[in-house]
Amino acid sequence: MTVQFKPYLYFQTECREAMTHYQAVFGGELEVTTFGDFGMVGEGDPGRVLHASLTVSEGLVLQAGDVTAGSTARTGGSIQISGSDEAQLRGWFDALTRDGEVHMPLQQAAWGGLFGQGADRFGITWLVNVAPDGN
Template sequence: MTTRLNPYLNFKGNAREAMTFYQSVFAGELTMSTFDDYQATQDPSDAEKIMHGQLETEAGLVLMGADVPTGMKYTEGDNFSVSLSGEDEGELRGYWDKLSGSGSVTVPMERAPWGDSFGMCTDRYGVGWLVNISGS
C-alpha cells in the first residue's frame, strides 16, 4: 500500500448520515466503525457514534470521517483535518516528526486499539493531522 493523503471530516453526531450521503454522491465502498466496536469510549452516549468511516471509490477517491466524541471541541466550518496513512513506518514517522515537531501533539503516536500506530497533531499553521501506520 502506498502512502495516502486525504481529507478527514468531523461531524457532531451525524457522521453515519453524512458518510452515507457522500457514498450516494461518489459511489464506492463505505466502511464504518463505532466507538463501541473498539471499546474506545467511557461515555455511553458516544458508543454508537462513528469512530471511523472510510469511503473508497473505484476512481481512487478516499474520504474519511468520524463523529467528534463528547468533550472534544467541534466548530462547524473548520471541522476537518488531513489524514496520512500507509505501511512505510520510516516515511510516516518522518512526516509525523516534522509536522508535530513545531506544532502540538493532540494524541501521541502509539499503538491504537485497531492494531496500528496512530497519532494526531496540529502543525504550526493550525492544520490538524492524523497519521496512521498500518500494523504488521
C-alpha cells in the same frame, strides 16, 4: 513509497448519515467503525462513529468521524474535486448541494473550465473544478 492525502471530516453526531450520503453520490465502499465496536462507552452513544472510510474507484478516499468529548477537532471542512469529466462533476455538484446551499453555481471560471462552490446539508463545503486537463 506511496503517499496519499486522505481528507478527514468531523461531525457532531451525523457522520454515519453524511458518509452514507457521500456513498450514494460517489459510489464506492464504505466501512464504518463505532465507539461501541471498541467498547468505548465513555463517549456517549456507542453507535456514534469512531472512524469511517469511503473508497471510491476514482481514487478518492474520504474519511470521517464523530468528534469525541474534549476533542479539539472542529466539525466541517472543505474539499475540492477537480477533473475533466463535466457530466460526472456536474452530477456530483448537484447531488452534494441538494438540500444544502449553492455559494457559486458551476459556471465559467476566469482561468478556463468551470468552477462552482457550495455546502452540503452537513455543512461541508465542496469546490468543484472542471478543467480540460483535469487540474
